[in-house]
Amino acid sequence: MREAISQALWEEMERDPQVFILGEEVGVWGGTYAVTKGFYDHFGGERVRDTPIAEAAIIGAAIGAALTGLRPVAELMTINFAFSAMDHIVNQAAKLHYMFAGQFVLPMVIRAVGGGGRQLGATHSQTPDAIFAHFPGLKVVAPGTPEDAKGLLKEAIRSNDPILFIEHATLYQTRGEVPEGDYVIPIGKSKVQRAGKDVTIVTYSKMLEISTKAADQLAMEGIEAEIVDLRSLRPLDMDPVLESFKKTNRAVIVEEGWRSYGVGSEVASRIYEEAFDYVDAPIQRVAQKEVPLPYNRTLEQLALPQVEDVIKAVKEVL
């Protein structure tokens, strides 16, 4: 997936001189996750701008530059650092277009690396996606496959709205087919990533991988799970979810973030609101245990949702 994201950025920068990158270590270093390796030498320091370690300045400057018509792609080394720029994401990026009645246009993308599972401790391992999806005015995208990552990022860069693009750190190594040539994927469209008839698993990002593994194992037991990948949390496209649910009448929602006030809560509520007559079993949520993520590998894995947790939840609803 690293290559798919890198390609998307490269192609968009080649296509449109208004696109530029700013962030910590994006230039000379090549990106702490090596996504922008080679960019500095090719595009130069004007378009691949190393910043001080100052997240409010990074996001604030991206907003300001976007207002002048540029298309900044600001990189947050990890989504945990977004909290240092929360004011600019929430009070500025998400509100300026509305507050000034459409006069301000913010064609900007914030790329942020999220997720746990790498023993980075509680402050560097969070999956706070739902928090950001709470705010109208912001769009939140979180791909789970290389194909989606490339198409969605290209679309995000061409879009005229502020978009938080969350890349899961442990998905960079994920391999997958990426279509040839230039393509974009519309933002705000969920996708059925695996067809099935017995149960609907609703998930996104890293948990698509976990859910797919669970579905593989369930298939060996003759249980066919359908997996709907949300791909973006706001706008949230419930149509494929409801369509699938009306067929299976059972749902498990799998997210890496904490359960309380999370993506699962939102999706489950909407299913209950919009498809109550189709409910055959209480909807299950699989999520992170409600603790700050510990450093110790065993404890960390205990806290994160595992394949077995998904299988167990599926069997609950069957």
Place this chain on the structure above:
Amino acid sequence: MERERYLELYQQMVQIRLIEEQAAQLYQQGKIGGFLHLYIGQEAVSTGLIGARKPQDRVITAYRDHGVAINCGLSANEVMAELLGKATGCSKGKGGSMHMADVKKNFWGGHAIVGSHLPLAAGLALGDLYSKTDGVTICMFGEGATNIGYFHEAVNLSKVWNLPVLWVCENNKYGMGTAVERASAVTEIRQKAEGYGILNRRVDGMKVLEVNKASEEALEYIRSGKGPYFLEIITYRFRGHSMGDPERYRKADEVRSWQENDPIGIYRKHLIEAEIATAEDLHIIDKEMDALVLAAVQFAETSPEPPAEALFEDVYFEMESGVGE
């Protein structure tokens, strides 16, 4: 400067004063909601400053923004209508007192989180640097904003990237009710700019022509590609921080002594003494502005409320992909 320009500065200051006095009354009548921060006493700052800008120069400020809007060329009508939350306001009634803007006039708001717009100003300036235009971004803020991290991140970035930005600190001596010496490690705010290696200057904000001259010089410096510049403009607000200010933190004598130093009074005296205008000329302007502002109140009061459909407008630029309910 031509005589006409002198009178224009006077006219703008009087217009701002009258708008603010009307706004205070409308607030007391319950016709303006939310917070209302008046610019009375500080008119010479933005009038002198913005009077020095070229059309390509961007202006961004904090929440005490009505006067700045007028100086940027917004009409009294759209400012007053915004205060009343009407559809004819500059932000169609969605922004209110603290969020006025007109992008066509290069006025970029009106921002209500203290210090938060400084990184935006750095980005606006980056836009001009990137696009190789000769525009300068003028960023205004109070001395209270210089204690928050955003200030330091943005000012540092402006020097590191050599951004064409004019930082303008309006030092009115109080951040809400907290005196500058109780909140800031240095009371001469320009020392903070000094700390970032940015050329800086202190100016008497009660004298519009001094502000104007200092601003012209600063803008010329930045336009020549030398990077950011910092002005600390000493001023004083004659009214409370907002309409809900008990004013327990300063003595009536102090306020009175500053009011005797009224920027409009000082300028008026100067214009007459320097024989640029007669008392009669200025009296005519006063009357004209009085009529203009009363007409603006009338316009705002008779303007329509925003329609209910406006509620869901402009959440996103690309609405077809869904508001997100």
